Amino acid sequence: MLKITGAVLAAGLALGTQALAADAPAEIKIGTLYASSGRFASISMPVHSALKLWAEQKNAEGGVFVKAFDKKIPVKLVAYDDQSNTATASTLYNQLITQDKVDLLVADSGSVLTAPAVAIARDHKMFLFDQTGTGASFFSKDNPYIALMADPVSTVWPKPVADFVSQDGPGLGIKKIAILYSTNEFTGTQANAFRKFVKDSGAPIEIVYDQGIPTETTNYTVIINNIANTQPDAVIHFGYAPNDIAFLRNVADVGVNFKMLFSIYAGLETELLEKNVGEKGLEYVYTYVPPSELEYPVNFGMDMKAYKAAWDKKYSDGKVEFGFNAVAGYTTGLVIEKTLSVATSLDQMELRRAVFSLSGELKTLDGTFALDEMGGQIGELTPLGQLRLDDHGHIKFVSIYPHETATGKPVYPRP
Amino acid sequence: MPSAFKHALFIVLPLIAVFAVLPSFYQNHLLLFNFVIFLILAQGVNIIYGFTGYLPFGYVGFFGAGAYGFAILVMHYQAPAPLAVLAGGVIGVALGLLLTPLLRLSGAYFAIANLAASLAVLHFVANPALENITRGPYGVSLTGTFNPTLAYNAALVVLTLTLGAVVYLKNSRFGLALQAVREDAVSASMAGVDVVWMRVIAWLASALVAGLAGGVYAWYVSVFYPDNVFSGDFSIFAIVFALFGGVATITGPIVGVIILYGIYNLIGFTTPQYFQLIYGLLIMGLVLFLPAGLVSLATRRGWHVP
Numbered sequence: 001m002l003k004i005t006g007a008v009l010a011a012g013l014a015l016g017t018q019a020l021a022a023d024a025p026a027e028i029k030i031g032t033l034y035a036s037s038g039r040f041a042s043i044s045m046p047v048h049s050a051l052k053l054w055a056e057q058k059n060a061e062g063g064v065f066v067k068a069f070d071k072k073i074p075v076k077l078v079a080y081d082d083q084s085n086t087a088t089a090s091t092l093y094n095q096l097i098t099q100d101k102v103d104l105l106v107a108d109s110g111s112v113l114t115a116p117a118v119a120i121a122r123d124h125k126m127f128l129f130d131q132t133g134t135g136a137s138f139f140s141k142d143n144p145y146i147a148l149m150a151d152p153v154s155t156v157w158p159k160p161v162a163d164f165v166s167q168d169g170p171g172l173g174i175k176k177i178a179i180l181y182s183t184n185e186f187t188g189t190q191a192n193a194f195r196k197f198v199k200d201s202g203a204p205i206e207i208v209y210d211q212g213i214p215t216e217t218t219n220y221t222v223i224i225n226n227i228a229n230t231q232p233d234a235v236i237h238f239g240y241a242p243n244d245i246a247f248l249r250n251v252a253d254v255g256v257n258f259k260m261l262f263s264i265y266a267g268l269e270t271e272l273l274e275k276n277v278g279e280k281g282l283e284y285v286y287t288y289v290p291p292s293e294l295e296y297p298v299n300f301g302m303d304m305k306a307y308k309a310a311w312d313k314k315y316s317d318g319k320v321e322f323g324f325n326a327v328a329g330y331t332t333g334l335v336i337e338k339t340l341s342v343a344t345s346l347d348q349m350e351l352r353r354a355v356f357s358l359s360g361e362l363k364t365l366d367g368t369f370a371l372d373e374m375g376g377q378i379g380e381l382t383p384l385g386q387l388r389l390d391d392h393g394h395i396k397f398v399s400i401y402p403h404e405t406a407t408g409k410p411v412y413p414r415p
Numbered sequence: 416m417p418s419a420f421k422h423a424l425f426i427v428l429p430l431i432a433v434f435a436v437l438p439s440f441y442q443n444h445l446l447l448f449n450f451v452i453f454l455i456l457a458q459g460v461n462i463i464y465g466f467t468g469y470l471p472f473g474y475v476g477f478f479g480a481g482a483y484g485f486a487i488l489v490m491h492y493q494a495p496a497p498l499a500v501l502a503g504g505v506i507g508v509a510l511g512l513l514l515t516p517l518l519r520l521s522g523a524y525f526a527i528a529n530l531a532a533s534l535a536v537l538h539f540v541a542n543p544a545l546e547n548i549t550r551g552p553y554g555v556s557l558t559g560t561f562n563p564t565l566a567y568n569a570a571l572v573v574l575t576l577t578l579g580a581v582v583y584l585k586n587s588r589f590g591l592a593l594q595a596v597r598e599d600a601v602s603a604s605m606a607g608v609d610v611v612w613m614r615v616i617a618w619l620a621s622a623l624v625a626g627l628a629g630g631v632y633a634w635y636v637s638v639f640y641p642d643n644v645f646s647g648d649f650s651i652f653a654i655v656f657a658l659f660g661g662v663a664t665i666t667g668p669i670v671g672v673i674i675l676y677g678i679y680n681l682i683g684f685t686t687p688q689y690f691q692l693i694y695g696l697l698i699m700g701l702v703l704f705l706p707a708g709l710v711s712l713a714t715r716r717g718w719h720v721p
Contacts, residue, residue: 086642090449090636091443091680094444094445095446112640115639115640115643116636116638119561119636137555137638138556143558183538183541185552188551188553191543192553212552214538214541
């Protein structure tokens, strides 16, 4: 009797395994968008290029391990060009879901091009792998269909800068600060969060200038003079890369030497700013230290050195800059890979469960992947650093704050 | 049979019927929705440009204002979505009233001033100081009213009303007077046409159409930023579609949207790398060989195009 039962069980198991293998798809379809032209191309293309690099690398290894089918399956990127057009992006997200019937949905880069995907993904009950859309409005308790992969959510991102100003600042002589920001969701939210952190700290810091300006601003000369008139001890500028380029150029043109000058993209897209502002214009500028300048210990995927080598090999023409966004796209790939390796099915809620199970556990070259309950990224924080010139006149990062990751002391005031 | 009735029966009704049943056969509803939105906007451009000669480069200003009118009513007054769409239309008209002095300009001066006005509205809405009202640059999330099916049907209603207005203009003394003003304002005035009044009515009707379209769009997409709904692409697409088909007709903008937006999506889906080249060549060909739009292929042969 026992033998018969064993034989039946074995046969059942064999049949089950065959059925499982038969049900396995030939490829895992990952749908995404990118912007090859338009105002978001500069942030979208590095992210997309990195995701492609990850997919090609995995396919060269035979695919990614998918626990739901207990085997390696190749991935197929189904990618459309939205040309930075949000109406087109909406249509294409819908196309990916309804016509291409992708297994996983990955948003384009940045909040503006992610925004159309949020409602569409939710409507179709598709889990959205939000790459770098940090908009606080995306994450709510009633929307389980989203998680932020690679950037900290905008409301926590500037905490290291605010903590440095409010905790170390008074000791250095920082008592008056100026805040200048571009009026878009990304930089506007960072300015709000920064202001709140500083005020809540109770530090003896006075905000002497606080102004939002259109994102399209290209000439800051008058604004810089207005800021200089308030005699701030630190100037915090939140803008996109083109804003930072124009602002830093104009600071040099006007000849004002702010004691402390912070800008986001001096650190996030250093190669781009170096080309447009020059090394001297970036010297002593405070900025976020991107993961590409740090050696985070990893427990999954390539470390930074190996990834940079792989990037240089694949994109040797240098048309797409290696920087923060290039790391973000690869991080998305790693989260997807790890998710598929722990998800027991491709059901969207199971994918969500799998993604959230990685929170605090997954350590990539981008730092520790950690989500809050709404899917906002609260790990992968970027420390505050300062750009210096080495002996050869090349830009190098010095991490300043938090102290536990610091590699040097701040130079204040700027010489 | 009166021609207005014929136009409604053979153009408006079939078009609406097709877009009403298409969602049952084609799953990318958002693509169909965008078609409807561009049909509305192209007809809105048709009303102001085709019948008066004012080229509204900043037409998206009304659209974005309508979207934010919808958002404000939903966020602050918990208004039902259909009422908020109507509010979007009212906001569009209010903005149109505010901008009526622009009608004193003409040609390129009007186009540039209108573009500047739309940018001014964008920066007004995106001003962080208005965060409590518009949410400033931080975007709105209207998940409470999110209902794609109803929003799509509402878009069809707006399209029907818009096409009805164009049919009226095409077949009424009012429309004829408008075209007379477009051709020669002085002669029209001497013939007893109230030029200013005519232009203002067409301007406000055009603003109403875009405001309603913006309201419906906000209802459908539900999460957006000022950059999304004030994107200049809406103006450019609507103008190009209307010009491609041929303005001052009912069918011209419809043909323009269906062909050009169809190609846009077809190329965008299959060979995006050739999109700009093919699209650019098409538009260059239009400007060089068919400056009066595709319908001129028929009118040159003496055929009547409604």
